[in-house]
Amino acid sequence: MMMAMLGVFISVALILGTANAASLGSVYTEGGMVQGKSHSVGLFRYMDVFKGIPFAATPGRLEKPVPHPGWDGVLKATDYSKRCMQLNLLATDVVGSEDCLYLNIWIPQGNTVKVNWYLNDNLSMSCSIGNYGLWDQHTAIAWVHRNIRNFGGNPDNITIFGESAGGASVNFQILSPKNNGLIRRAISQSGVALCPWAVNRNPRQYAEEIARKVGCPTDSGMVACLRMTDPKAVTLAGNVKFSTSASDPIVHNLALSPVIDGDFLPAEPDTLFGNAxxxxxxxxxxxxxxxxxxxxxxxxxxxxxxxxxxxxxxxxxxxxxxxxxxxxxxxxxxxxxxxxxxxxxxxxxxxxxxxxxxxxxxxxxxxxxxxxxxxxxxxxxxxxxxxxxxxxxxxxxxxxxxxxxxxxxxxxxxxxxxxxxxxxxxxxxxxxxxxxxxxxxxxxxxxxxxxxxxxxxxxxxxxxxxxxxxxxxxxxxxxxxxxxxxxxxxxxxxxxxxxxxxxx
CATH class of the missing domain: 3.40.50.1820 (Alpha/Beta hydrolase fold, catalytic domain)
Structure with missing residues (x-):
């Protein structure tokens, strides 16, 4: 339930460089050719839709995303991929897959190119490394910047927007020097990097708590053990504590948040606004x-x-x-x-x-x-x-x-x-x-x-x-x-x- 309340939704909008008079058909990307479907959306109006285009390889556990190896032939981009592994609405089970780094692209002909992805993965899981969700988002933005021109989009006119944890993610993305030159505009709805829940101030303690729940050590072998542990068990172990007490408000129990890692976030968010x-x-x-x-x-x-x-x-x-x-x-x-x-x-x-x-x-x-x-x-x-x-x-x-x-x-x-x-x-x-x-x-x-x-x-x-x-x-x-x-x-x-x- 809480992850649903602060679910990460980010959408990317781009403006078409040219208006096409016919369906795009097959489109070349850095991984190979992709083919979507054309849908009628009114009289003389239609939309090309590409679903499930991989923008990175299946991620390693607690590792940054790496480039996709590509494919032979034409990829049929007609079905949605699974969402990233996460708790269900009742926080009683795990849904989704580790294989979740895919983009969906909508192209209303003669209008705006819209690229969507939904990431709800664990944003920090250890003391010294983390922010994997933010790295996933960055990798998607970079893929769009490199490839969207082939879909009729303008790579220099990328807008990202998100709500709640997605709004905070948008703010983190424009503050990070890793996105220099990739993003032109941004919208944060009900969430920014300065929110009290947006940064985990004690990631080591939280990582050790998860490790103990799944039977991993809390010493130097913790990360290696977590990488080998059933991902569903790790996801369930990251469940937040719900409180109905005024003296222990729920906002203090939202721990699945980014960390100041000296890499993606080199310093406190309030010092990084020069990057935007x-x-x-x-x-x-x-x-x-x-x-x-x-x-x-x-x-x-x-x-x-x-x-x-x-x-x-x-x-x-x-x-x-x-x-x-x-x-x-x-x-x-x-x-x-x-x-x-x-x-x-x-x-x-x-x-x-x-x-x-x-x-x-x-x-x-x-x-x-x-x-x-x-x-x-x-x-x-x-x-x-x-x-x-x-x-x-x-x-x-x-x-x-x-x-x-x-x-x-x-x-x-x-x-x-x-x-x-x-x-x-x-x-x-x-x-x-x-x-x-x-x-x-x-x-x-x-x-x-x-x-x-x-x-x-x-x-x-x-x-x-x-x-x-x-x-x-x-x-x-x-x-x-x-x-x-x-x-x-x-x-x-x-x-x-x-x-x-x-x-x-």
Whole structure:
């Protein structure tokens, strides 16, 4: 379940160099010829689809990807490959395969080339080596850069975008010097490299914990033993601990994250934004992104019949502030309850819990990333958004906004493909997001391209750090500025001024 919540989805969009008048047929790649299928998508419109093109060899366990040896003849690229090995939604079994490094390519003729891959592999598994998921992603991006021209794409106009752990992965990719010159634009949705769950600060301890679970030593023979162990057993051993306690929030138990390895990530992410100086960047969050975590930590959040005790808000504030000590925890609690008054309503208390988790886990790190990108930018442009279309889950409270991952259904046009499940206003949201996203991929400016937009989305640094509030009623009042500035200032300045506490 947790890996699904932070699943890695990355998509690559490229702009066609030329519009083809007929199906591509067989296409040459560095590994050999590939043949996809042509699909009709409307009157005089069709799409070439290539599924399961290998961009690297079957990966060795806990090893970086290596080039694919290639194939003879023509590879029939007509079926999806298996996803990378991962826990199922209930975290009770393992699905997928170690043989999973494949790309899917969609080519709407005369339009945008879209390359998708889904990676949900373990991003760090030992103390001194790791980041294999990030290396896999980098290898896919490099393959696209080398080969996509043969599919009609422009290798100098690559856009990557992802959500949650995918959004953080996108941020890591543009920060890494390994991708220098490969990426032109990027979009991070509800996840950046600065999120508290994005970097594993104690990978040795976590690797040893997995090793003990599968019967491996924790000395110099640990990595060799893990490489020989049943991969399903290792994957299951990496399962996170679920918590429903305000004093032990789930965000502190997300350990499958990248590491500062001195290689792919040569230093702390906040010092690497100079590598993205010429990359156009969109980053944003959902207005209640933290709700999904809040309901695990304090289950009464979604139960209108059960009040949320003030003591749980205090306990959560202290727990999320543990890196800076008890005084910082008290300060966090006071910062978020300053407007409560003497008798806050239960809905105010519940919304405060969601605000705390949204800010700490997603919003403040994303705002920090936007400031850093804008400050270091040369030719790169910076855009900020807040997605606020209310959740469509009927059992959620009436005050509920956009939960984590609520934006994905609109970006990928779900209201159009399953129209009976949505209202017209939902199709408006999808139309707006698709227009902004595709314009950005085409030109680096979400306002300019083949699609019209309801209002001009200004750059982040213009006139007071502006952002676009995205929902079904976008108008000129949707352009706002200084997103939750008081809370961003608290976490980045006041909270950060408290002395750090070393964990035992």
């Amino acid at each position: 100086a010429d990359i156009d960047y969109i980053a944003g969050v959902n207005d209640m992104d933290g709700h999904i975590f809040a309901t695990l930590d304090i289950p009464s959040i979604n139960n209108a019949l059960v009040s949320t005790p003030v003591e749980e808000v205090r306990a959560l504030s202290v727990a999320l502030s543990e890196s800076r000590g008890l005084d910082a925890g008290i300060a966090t609690y006071e910062e978020y309850t300053v407007n409560w008054g003497s008798n806050p309503s239960d809905s105010d208390i519940k919304k405060t819990v969601v605000d705390i988790e949204t800010d700490y886990i997603f919003l403040v790190p994303t705002q920090t990333a936007l400031y850093l990108h804008s400050d270091h930018a040369k030719s790169g442009r910076t855009y900020s958004y807040l997605f606020s279309e209310p959740s469509r889950i009927p059992v959620f409270p009436l005050w509920m906004g956009a939960d984590h991952a609520d934006d994905l259904q609109y970006v990928f046009g779900k209201p159009f493909t399953t129209p009976l499940g949505y209202f017209p206003r939902h199709r408006d949201v999808a139309k707006y997001m698709i227009s902004y996203w595709t314009n950005f991929a085409q030109t680096g400016d979400p306002n300019n391209g083949e699609s019209s937009v309801p209002v001009t989305w200004p750059e982040f640094a213009s006139n007071g750090h502006q952002y676009l509030d995205i929902n079904n009623n976008i108008n000129r009042d949707s352009v706002k500025q200084m997103l939750r500035t008081r809370l961003v200032y608290y976490w980045t300045t006041v909270f950060a001024s408290f002395p750090g506490v070393q964990k035992n």
